[in-house]
Amino acid sequence: MSQISWLGPHDSFPNPLLTPDPDQSVPGLVAVSERIYPNQLLKAYKLGIFPWYSDEQPVLWWSPDPRMVLKPNDFHCSESLKKSIRHFCQDAQSALLVDADFGAVIRACATSTRKDQDGTWITHEIMDAYASIHEQGYAHSIAIMENGAMIGGLYCVAIGTMVYGESMFSRKPNASKLALAALSAWCIQNHVAMIDCQQETSHLRSMGAKPIPLLDFLQELQASVNQSNIVKPWKFDKQILTHWL
Template structure:
């Protein structure tokens, strides 16, 4: 069936109607209300140029905090205290760092000016959060995402110094486990996140979990 077009009405089609690659719908806007509705229903935006594309892949790539895997080499890196990790101290700097980072196989970043503005507003409203990794007083890496209750939806990460984003992510996941976060959405597969213990679960299981823990 054809991919649904989003109108001004605040709603999405059922995720079960998504294409095999996860594409669910196109159009709409990046208002705070629409973005929060999307995350609550297991949907996220990802596009390089208009129209906005909305996705809900099956299976879904996730990390359960208590399944975090840290390699021996990263344990040594963390022990050296090369980095200082902070939370929500420089969201604009983190999203700008993600925006400027070259991604192999991509001609341009998906973080357009519109996306940057929308997620910066989400941060100001208390929904979007950043994790910063500093080295010698400079931002060396980090990542950001959305938190709804005990669910965290990761969006993008970057590193200007080797292991910076890894250090930020590990520190965040360890803190998330202590705070009772049940699931971290990684959206789609990457070797980088798989090395931390992220794995696939069915879209149905993913939605069941986020419905249970997002409030």
């Protein structure tokens, strides 16, 4: 059985395709570290690896097979969501804010109650790490606002032309779906082929996401992250949602 790598501050990540053992009890786990070291998060994403762990655990690094992805053109915009989009776009008191308050969005994701989930994987260390790469221009947030209050949103990571969805939250029906619809529309406009959704859930399936083999994901990822420039600046407003109408 292969051994899971314990990473120090200067160690390289193992190849996700070579690390997993079919018989191991935690398929998809490729490495462990004491903490998230500087620049380690970006290196992980470029290899298709992401952190997911709880406060009482060391940092666990994952690359599951299959990999859940959303091809932006496959985003399922239901009739009820289209109705919400029309109302949202016509409401003068509603707004969609991009990168306006990244910290508030990730904190909202961390503190939102989720069905069948006890606690959160978004630890203080995770929030600090993503805030750091946000400052470097690699992590972004979308906030859905109503009467000045944040009612939903998401945050993600973007490297080259690869977008990795991280977490969403919703305080009103369809609020997180509005954020994902906006992200999907932006990806279509900027020729982003897929959004990494990491792990399979029924909610993601209902939005159009599907699992693909890890090898296929990694091949698409390498072609995308090797693009020399990020697509266009992350500047858009709620009118991007009219793409779905």
